[in-house]
Amino acid sequence: MxxxxxxxxxxxxxxxxxxxxxxxxxxxxxxxxxxxxxxxASMIAIDFKFSQTNIDLSPENPTKQLDIEIFGPNKISGATILVSYPKDILKFDGFEMPDICSGLDQTVKTVINEDLGQIAVTKVKPSAEDDILPPKPEQQFFCFIRLAFRGITSTSSEIRKGEIQFIAGPVGTYEWEVVGPDGAYTPNYADQKVAITVSSGTYPTTTPTPTVDPNETQTPSPTPTPLSTTGIPPETSPEPVSQILEQRIDAKANYRIKFQGITGQPKNTSSIDTKLGIYRANGVQIDTRSVSFTPQADGTWVADTEYKNIPNIDYYITIKGPKHLQKKICETNPKETVSGTYRCKDGKIKFKKGNNTFDFSQIYMLAGDIPLQNGIIDAVDIIYIRSNFGSQSAEVIARGDLNYDGIVDSQDYTIILNALSFKYDETE
Ligand SMILES: [Ca+2]
Ligand SMILES: [Ca+2]
Known part of the structure; x- marks a missing residue:
């Protein structure tokens, strides 16, 4: 029992x-x-290679083309690709778009930094139906873009060597991106190099005209190294004596701004939180805070905030919206003739004791750097909006609805494409 x-x-x-x-x-x-x-989506690896592994340049053969090819098992909607080249022996001559490289046909943005020898290219498919699948097994790649290089005149008799390679990892705010219908893939950099040999001699200096629409190519790029953007000359002593004598004041500020694509009271929000910074003319930050703007019937947005005990000096102001590129503003009533083109260098904004009105509504805050923000409008931002037309998901609307009308659709896509020509955050 x-x-x-x-x-x-x-x-x-x-x-x-x-x-x-x-x-x-x-x-x-x-x-x-x-x-x-x-x-x-993120676990799908996409491979890249150059069409050649060696390029020899000589005065007799001064220019060469090099294709960047993409491999992968899945459909590709767009990509941003970074390449570095030895700038002391090569000059980048431009992008070409032969038929073989027209798979991703919309070149959205190209950035060439000749000082650093770096090239960034973003291309996307304009609509989801056209997403490209690297084709047959025996030919599992397609050409992303063709680059043209030229040797640089060398007076020494030595043969010079260098390498063109993919840049693995971010450059400034820039990163590699490969995007498919379901999201971002993992790019595989896999040690791809092109060995360059430049023979000495006199190279011709004529620049062949690139066949890509020059409107799509913007040179030179802003310097991507973030620390060099403050514009402080090295000989400037950091805290001059005059600063001790600066007067300090309490100031109230009334800001008025305008967001790209919003023309009246937006359906889908009652406020937009922006990051607002004020800076000395030499780039030293005095204040940064989150400021909530409320919409007006005429499509402008207003906010009030108060600064205590700030130096009575010249400033510039930066504004960054939650889905927007940052804008640097140097005067109290900035204007622009073409939407989105306002640029400035030296801060001339003065706060006075008591009330201050800053009307920035004649210039646009460009939209398209959607959460999670990285300071640029890139392939991920574009394809996210393109892939989510008509989605009812709250997350999609929170991220991709640029004009705050409660839906992600072709209007938002038009807004982001228009903003792309001014891709970068303006530096602080
Ligand atoms: Ca972005
Ligand atoms: Ca919308």
Whole structure:
């Protein structure tokens, strides 16, 4: 009897333990399944290679073309690709778009930094139906873009060597991106290099005209190194004596601004939080805060804020909206003839004691750097909006609805494409 009871007890115990173990494993497996589904897009690796591994340049053969090719098992909607080249021996001559490289046909932005020897190219497919699949097994790649290079005149008799390669990792705010219909893929940099040999001699100096529409190519790029953007000459002493004599005041500020694409009271929000900074003319930050703007019937947005005990000097102001590029503003009534083109260098904004009115509504805050923001409008931002037309998801609307009318649609896509010509945040 005793033994039987023990056996039953032990069986119940085992069964219970089994049930618990099963429940735990189902939960764990479920978690991993969910996780694997969520990150499916990001786990797809896309490979790249150059069309050649060696390029020899000589006065007889001064220019060469080089294609960047994309491999992968999945559809591609767009990509941003970074390349570095040895600027001491090569000059970048431009982008070309032969038929073989027209798969991703919309070149959205190209940035060439000749000082650093860096090139960034963003291309996207304008609509989801056209997303490109790297084709047949025997030919699993397509050409992303063709680059043209030229040797630089060398007076020394030595043969000079260098390498063109993909830049793995971010450059300033720039990063590699490869995007498909379901989101971002993982680019595989995999040690791709082109060995360059430049023979000495006199190279011709004529620049062949690139065949890409020059309107789509913007040179030179803003310097991507973030620390050099303050504009402080190295000989400037950091805290001059005059600063001790600066008067300090309490100032109230009334700001009025305008966001790209919003012409009246927006349907879908009652306020927009922006990051607002004030800076000395030499780039030293005095204040930064989040300021909530409220919409007016005429499409402008207003906010009031108060600064305590700030130096009575010349400033510039930066404003960055939650889906917007940052704008640097240097005067109290800035204007622009073409929307989005306002630029300024030296801060001339003075706060006076008491009330101050800053009317920035004659210039536009350009939209398109959507959360999570990285300071540029890039392939991920564009394809996110393009891939989510008509979505009712609250998250999609929170991220991609640029004109705050409650829907992500072609209007938002037009806004982001228009803003692209001014891709970068303006530096602080
Ligand atoms: Ca972005
Ligand atoms: Ca919208």
């Amino acid at each position: 005793y033994n039987l009871r023990q056996t039953i007890k032990s069986t119940i115990k085992k069964t219970l333990l089994g049930v618990i173990a099963l429940a735990v494993s189902v939960t764990v497996l479920g978690f991993f399944y969910q996780y694997s589904q969520k990150s499916k």
